Amino acid sequence: MSALSSVTVIGGGAVGLATAYYLRKADLDVTVIESGRPGRSTSWGNGGWLSPVxxxxxxxxxxxxxxxxxxxxxxxxxxxxxxxxxxxxxxxxxxxxxxTRSAFESGSARLGALSREMFDGFDELDDLGVPVEVxxxxxxxxxxxxxxxxxxxxxxxxxxxxxxxxxxxxxxxxxxxxxxxxxxxxxxxxxxxxxxRHVDPGAFCDTLAEYLVEQGVRLLADTRVTGVRASGGRVTAVETTVGQVRTDALVVAAGLDTRLIAGWLGARLPIxxxxxxxxxxxxxxxxxxxxxxxxxxxxxxxxxxxxxxxxxxxxxxxxxxxxxxxxxxxxxxxxxxxxxxxxxxxxxxxxxxxxxxxxxTPDGLPVIDRLPDLSNAYVNSGHGMLGVGLCMVSGAALTDFMVNGRRPDVLAPFGATRF
CATH class of the missing domain: 3.30.9.10 (D-Amino Acid Oxidase, subunit A, domain 2)
Structure with a gap:
């Protein structure tokens, strides 16, 4: 059983929102912090392709x-x-x-394995009646x-x-x-x-954010993270422009800002x-x-x-x-x-x-892992051009890791210490 009760997700793009969806599905109290309007940064203007191939x-x-x-x-x-x-x-x-050809083929195989269940989360939203057009x-x-x-x-x-x-x-x-x-x-x-398949990424993020709020997720939009508190090898709170958010665990899914926030926590990620x-x-x-x-x-x-x-x-x-x-x-x-x-x-x-x-990232693969030296801080970022397509499957896999304490095999290539 998970000892988690509350989780804070920094980042309200497609990846952060999808991770929050699975965390809430696991019956955790979830707070999402987004510096602007959810889904209106890097997620908004891309192609929205859901393309395992x-x-x-x-x-x-x-x-x-x-x-x-x-x-x-x-x-x-x-x-x-x-x-x-x-x-x-x-x-x-x-x-x-x-x-190189060998690195490209190896990376493609690893992303292909992660992509194999790409559609499942979108189908699940459809089964729940969440109006996401795919x-x-x-x-x-x-x-x-x-x-x-x-x-x-x-x-x-x-x-x-x-x-x-x-x-x-x-x-x-x-x-x-x-x-x-x-x-x-x-x-x-x-x-x-x-x-x-494909999806309108802006409409998808808007719809998913609205659904999360209906499910009890606390969404702090237009809120900037100013610091992260840690003690005894654990994150204890996130400092923001609207006050402190105490938490049992942290997920950093903040796009390019992941590099800065991970740095506060002692991790150097080449994003x-x-x-x-x-x-x-x-x-x-x-x-x-x-x-x-x-x-x-x-x-x-x-x-x-x-x-x-x-x-x-x-x-x-x-x-x-x-x-x-x-x-x-x-x-x-x-x-x-x-x-x-x-x-x-x-x-x-x-x-x-x-x-x-x-x-x-330099190798073109995302980072989906627990951060080193901290037992309750995780990262889900670095997806490059694949964030919308991989958001649901990477959110599901990371949640499985957080709740069950065992990293799924599919996440092995996406470690935070591989660099």
Whole structure:
């Protein structure tokens, strides 16, 4: 039996809220502390893809060369700019060391094991009547040539071998346009991952936060954490701008701020921000499928009233400044792949233009573990671009660890001391 009675979760994004859901389900008193509005930071503007097949590490073969070369290309959607933050160079070197084929395949297998029950939590919310819409349209890869499509499909062969639904052939021009008429004539091939799903991440976080409050979770929004008290190897309280919160255990799920808070507790976690961008396109011509636009690092998610264009990977600039070059690169890509993408170059005309800092580790794997030297402090962060997709399954696994005192085997690769 668990000796826990109360748990405080720092962070009200998708990962923090999902962890709070499972902790409350375990009949614990739960407090969530969020510096802004729940779900309105890094979770809000991403693609919301629930995609076990695409749950892969960000560092991969060719990534350093791609980032450095494209950093000097006009309107690129990928950039590595160490001159923007020289202190990040050691982290970038560690990241580069994980951009090997063997590291990528190993990381993919570990994330694939964690992703195997990705849909279960969302199905559970549906069974409870929590109004979270999770369309099941798959995830469509759109390619400009048949050779591109074959190459990218071949890269997913390990996922097919692991039992995931990956097609064994590409689609040709007529077939892919019949499936998705909003693709431009430049798109000549591709394939669909039929079992993948997606969710509007902002709506998901809003709905889950409302449900948690109904279930008795104490939600402290617009509340900043100013310190953490510990004594005798245990966290005893969290200091905030609205007062002290006493607690039996702590979960840090604060995105990029996890690095700072873990540091207060004596743990050095190499979590840095990978900046991503998105904007909304109001349109009656929205694609019906989430789209991954070949190798461009740009995606499209259909949402109510239009679609979101998302992408970009900007390393070393840990601010929320909008880089016009990155946005124009995304626009350029989307216009080539989508039939009705508006021909705009003005950033002022883009609704919901957004930048967010994805919490990233050098090996591209999250940290889901107990912090060293403290018996009741845990971390659930560093999910990179996979936070919404992995939020429910990582929250469930961490709660199992906290309540039962034994770390599930699936969490073994995500330890806090592996660095």
């Amino acid at each position: 695409l749950s892969i590490p960000t560092p991969g073969p060719g990534m350093p060369r791609m980032g450095i070369v494209e950093s000097f290309q006009r309107d690129s959607a990928v950039a590595v700019r160490p001159h923007a933050a020289p202190s990040m160079i050691p982290w970038l070197l560690r990241f580069a060391r994980h951009c 369309p099941r349209q798959g995830n469509l890869r759109a390619c400009l040539t048949e050779a591109e499509a074959r190459h990218q499909l071949a890269g997913l062969a390990p996922m097919r071998a692991a039992g995931y639904a990956v097609p064994d052939r590409i689609m040709y021009a007529e077939e892919i346009h019949e499936l998705e008429p909003e693709l431009s004539d430049d798109v000549r091939s591709g394939f669909n991952l039929p079992e993948e 840095r921000g990978g900046k991503g961008y998105s904007f909304f396109v109001p349109s009656e011509y929205s694609p019906s499928h989430p789209l991954y636009l070949s190798h461009t690092k740009v995606g499209v998610t259909p949402l109510k009233g239009g679609y979101r264009v998302l992408g970009g990977m900007e390393l070393a600039d840990e601010t929320l400044r909008i880089n016009p070059r990155m946005i124009r690169g995304m626009i350029r890509v989307a216009r080539r792949y989508l039939r009705h993408m508006p021909a705009t170059e003005s950033l002022a005309e883009l609704p919901d233009l957004w930048a967010g800092l994805r919490p990233m």
